[in-house]
Amino acid sequence: KQEVTQIPAALSVPEGENLVLNCSFTDSAIYNLQWFRQDPGKGLTSLLLIQSSQREQTSGRLNASLDKSSGRSTLYIAASQPGDSATYLCAVNRKGYSTLTFGKGTMLLVSP
Amino acid sequence: DAGVIQSPRHEVTEMGQEVTLRCKPISGHDYLFWYRQTMMRGLELLIYFNNNVPIDDSGMPEDRFSAKMPNASFSTLKIQPSEPRDSAVYFCASSLARGSGSETQYFGPGTRLLVL
Numbered sequence: 001k002q003e004v005t006q007i008p009a010a011l012s013v014p015e016g017e018n019l020v021l022n023c024s025f026t027d028s029a030i031y032n033l034q035w036f037r038q039d040p041g042k043g044l045t046s047l048l049l050i051q052s053s054q055r056e057q058t059s060g061r062l063n064a065s066l067d068k069s070s071g072r073s074t075l076y077i078a079a080s081q082p083g084d085s086a087t088y089l090c091a092v093n094r095k096g097y098s099t100l101t102f103g104k105g106t107m108l109l110v111s112p
Numbered sequence: 113d114a115g116v117i118q119s120p121r122h123e124v125t126e127m128g129q130e131v132t133l134r135c136k137p138i139s140g141h142d143y144l145f146w147y148r149q150t151m152m153r154g155l156e157l158l159i160y161f162n163n164n165v166p167i168d169d170s171g172m173p174e175d176r177f178s179a180k181m182p183n184a185s186f187s188t189l190k191i192q193p194s195e196p197r198d199s200a201v202y203f204c205a206s207s208l209a210r211g212s213g214s215e216t217q218y219f220g221p222g223t224r225l226l227v228l
Contacts (some may be wrong), residue, residue: 032215043116043203043219089155093215098143099168100217102155 002027002094006103013080014111021075021106023090028068034100035064035075036089044089048075052095080110116220118204124226130192133223136185137206145217146179146189147203155203161187162209194227201225 003026013019023033032051036044048057048064050073056065063076077084087107091100117136125131137144146158159169161181169179176195181187191198201224205217 034216036219041224043221044205044217046216046218049216098162099145099157099160101157104154 002092002101004090004092004101004103006088006090006106008106009104010107010109012109012111015080015082017080017110018076018078019080019108021077021088021090021108023073023075023103025071025073025090025092025101027092027094028071029095030068031093031095031097033064033066033073034091034093035062035073036091038087038089038105040086047088077108080108082110082112084108085110116204116206116218118202118220118223120223121221122224122226124228125194126228127195128193129227130190131194131198131225131227133189133191133202133204133225135187135189135204135220137187137204138218139185140208141206141218142209143207143217144181144187145205145207146187147205149201149203149222158189158202194225196227199225199227 005024007022030052034049035047037047038044050057050066061078066073087105089105090103093100119134145160147155149155158171159179164181179189201222203219203222205219207217
């Protein structure tokens with residue numbers, strides 16, 4: 001059974017800092033890994049999707065890396081802004097399955 | 113496209129009542145997923161459909177839960193009878209088929225259910 005763990009559970013940083021969110025998964029036989037953002041009281045918004053054959057994906061100030069063999073992914077946020085405050089969730093799509101297994105998320109607060 | 117649409121956005125009901133949650137996926141998407149989110153357990157998959165056919169309902173907690181997808185543009189999740197422990201946010205998501213080049217799941221805004 002795939003298990004996804006996200007560390008830290010919560011993070012508070014001042015505006016402008018670069019930060020890293022971590023995600024680990026137990027079964028390396030994955031099809032892809034996705035990072036989502038969830039604002040309070042809202043649904044999830046997809047940020048980045050990394051296929052199992054890829055090492056990283058970038059979108060603006062966000063960069064996600066994938067090390068499948070070690071079962072790890074990181075989401076790097078450069079020059080954080082108060083608008084980045086949200087919960088960030090990592091989700092893994094296993095090979096042979098069409099479903100996602102989610103971590104419990106990292107709650108990020110960026111202070112002005 | 114308007115994205116995934118869910119209704120109602122909020123539902124408050126009393127224990128024992130029937131609850132029906134509704135979802136309209138993004139047009140053209142092949143897959144539809146129902147999730148439940150709680151503080152304790154995070155996001156859990158309840159059931160998913162491929163081309164309107166239920167594929168895996170192993171996440172449905174009990175027989176009190178049922179889901180249908182009568183056509184490509186509509187799905188329901190029903191709880192009968194509801195219990196306080198069913199209180200959670202229920203999300204619907206849809207996606208294109210694997211290999212399509214875009215397998216991202218798109219989520220609706222969720223239905224916040226409170227069972228008293």
